[in-house]
Amino acid sequence: RLGTNLEIATLDQKREAVDPQETLAQYLTDGRGENLVINGEQRHVVSYMKDFLFKPEQARTPVRELSGGERARLLLARVLARPANLLVLDEPTNDLDMETLELLQELVAGFAGTVILVSHDRDFLDRTVTSLIAPDGEGRWIEYAGGYSDMLAQRGGTRLDDRKARAKADNGEAPVTTRSEAAAPKGPAKKLSFKQKFALESLPKKIEAVTASISRLENNIADPAYYERDPASFQKTIAALDKERATLAALEEEWLELEMLREEMEG
Structure with a gap:
């Protein structure tokens, strides 16, 4: 079922192409002046950039001069500037430096609408999601409350690979060594944002x-x-x-x- 007033913003793992000659301000505003409308409120592009840890003087910096982490932050700023109540992220943690990863976690946690994300980053899932959908190995997908570690606990502390290995052993096939429950990712450590x-x-x-x-x-x-x-x-x-x-x-x-x-x- 879809909502009647669904507005979707997406970020795929290939990332959208960016004109390297554009300045950060031009890219964020589509070249339409110096203001953006964020959550129904008009904001100056420099003020909005500060939310993503850019300095005011970088507003006129060409995109080509950005580091990889800065470019990732710019793409996030662009996606989150769009009016949306559903945010879809495909492998959003790919190629992110630690600073941008931590910022992404905060942005996802603070998003006012619904976030659907696909990720292999188990720690990121533990820190951001409130429910998780995972395959059971039998062609079905099951929803679990909480993050990746919560999913493991609800499955009895085993991953899908572990369950497959046990099934093979029960059928007389050669056992496969798998990671034990002790190696499962722990919950997020407390630290400054x-x-x-x-x-x-x-x-x-x-x-x-x-x-x-x-x-x-x-x-x-x-x-x-x-x-x-x-x-x-x-x-x-x-x-x-x-x-x-x-x-x-x-x-x-x-x-x-x-x-x-x-x-x-x-x-």
Whole structure:
């Protein structure tokens, strides 16, 4: 059965062809200006690119200059920019670097509609899906709740290959050595998300920049003649200083929370 208002976005394992001369902004907007409509809201292409960890200056970078991981992120950004309530991904983890893989996991988990994906990446399945459809070896496909490890547990801890091997042994055929249940993939380990790690690494530079700005502003108001010379400018400087101090406090608090979370997860 199909929904009456189904809007489908797809990403196949061959990936779509990209004009290497196009800039990232042109590719994401189809050359139609600088804005996109994402989830019913208009967004500037640079703002949307930041969601996929691109820097603002990369908006005018030709696609040919991207690394493999960056190109994969660009394709994901293009697919997810399309209005859709059904996302179909065919082997989405192929050729992804670790950073893009972690971002993909977050994007799939945060997608508002339904996601159907085909993947041989068992860890990725464990981290993203809520149900799994797998063959039983008899021409049937069975749906299991949870991910790959959950499917193994519901099958009694055996893979399809293991079950085939046991059937052959029961029929007097030569036994085949297979991976034991102990080798089955474990559930996902707790760790910072990619965006959290990115924030933790980038926050010190932001804190340094804001601290330098505060120092400059404090030096300005330290001039005893400043207020007499230009009272309006002095008041603006005071307001800017208060704003920067509030920003610094928020950044330091965010960094501390992430650092404590990292230490807790790493034990």
